Amino acid sequence: QVQLVESGGGLVKPGGSLRLSCAGSEFIFSDYYMSWIRQAPGKGLEWVSWISGGSSYTNYADSVKGRFTISRDNAKNSLYLQMNSLRAEDTAVYYCARVLSTSGYHNTRGWYFDLWGRGTLVTVSS
Amino acid sequence: DIQMTQSPSSLSAFVGDRVTITCRASQSISSDLNWYQHKPGNAPQLLIYASSNLQSGVPSRFSGSGSGTDFTLTISSLQPEDFATYYCQQSYSTPLFTFGGGTKVEIK
Numbered sequence: 001q002v003q004l005v006e007s008g009g010g011l012v013k014p015g016g017s018l019r020l021s022c023a024g025s026e027f028i029f030s031d032y033y034m035s036w037i038r039q040a041p042g043k044g045l046e047w048v049s050w051i052s053g054g055s056s057y058t059n060y061a062d063s064v065k066g067r068f069t070i071s072r073d074n075a076k077n078s079l080y081l082q083m084n085s086l087r088a089e090d091t092a093v094y095y096c097a098r099v100l101s102t103s104g105y106h107n108t109r110g111w112y113f114d115l116w117g118r119g120t121l122v123t124v125s126s
Numbered sequence: 127d128i129q130m131t132q133s134p135s136s137l138s139a140f141v142g143d144r145v146t147i148t149c150r151a152s153q154s155i156s157s158d159l160n161w162y163q164h165k166p167g168n169a170p171q172l173l174i175y176a177s178s179n180l181q182s183g184v185p186s187r188f189s190g191s192g193s194g195t196d197f198t199l200t201i202s203s204l205q206p207e208d209f210a211t212y213y214c215q216q217s218y219s220t221p222l223f224t225f226g227g228g229t230k231v232e233i234k
Binding site for chain 2: 004035044045046047059061095097100102109110111112113114115116117118119
C-alpha cells in the first residue's frame, strides 16, 4: 500500500554523524515534495527540512541549518537526511512525510503533510 | 516566526463526549491551518487541511473551523480509537512550518 518507511536511526556520540533513509512505495515519488519532521522525547512535533520533487529546492529549520542535508534519489524512491555535528538536543524520533499543497507547490502557502512514516529514533549521547 | 498555541494541553473525556480543541496563531494565518492525530508508535495522521477540509478516509465526526488567528478541531462523539495527541500546524509562513504544542486526549 501507499507508505513511507524510515530507517537508519541509532545511538551516536555528540559531534558524530548519521544518515537517515525513507523509502516510499505505491506512489510516484518524484511527483511530490518531501519533508523530515522530528519529535524529541516528551515534546511536540518540529519541522526539520523539505526538498522539492526534482531536488532543486530545499529548506531547513534554523536549528539544523548548516549541519543537516536533505537529499533524494527518485530512481530508488528514497529520501535521505545526512546529519552531521549532532548534539544532544537532536535526540528525537525522525519522521519522513509527503508534502501536498492546496494550490500547487509554487504557492508558498497551504502546504500540509498527508502521508507519514512511523519514524526512526536517533539518540545522541556519550 | 509565527507561534501556535494549543489549548488545553490535555483533557479527559468519556466515550461519546463532544470534544473541542483550540489552536491560536500569533498572527493572522488566513485558513492555512492543518490538524493531525498521533498515537504513540504510529505514524501521525492528517485529519483536516486548510482549516475545514476533511482528509479522505477520516471519519466525519472530525471537523475543523476557524480563520485568522483562532481555530477549532471538534470531535462530535469521541470514540475509543480517538484517544491520542492532536497537533495543529500552520502553513501560512511556508517554507517554515510551525506546529502547536499538542493536546493529549485521554479516557475519563
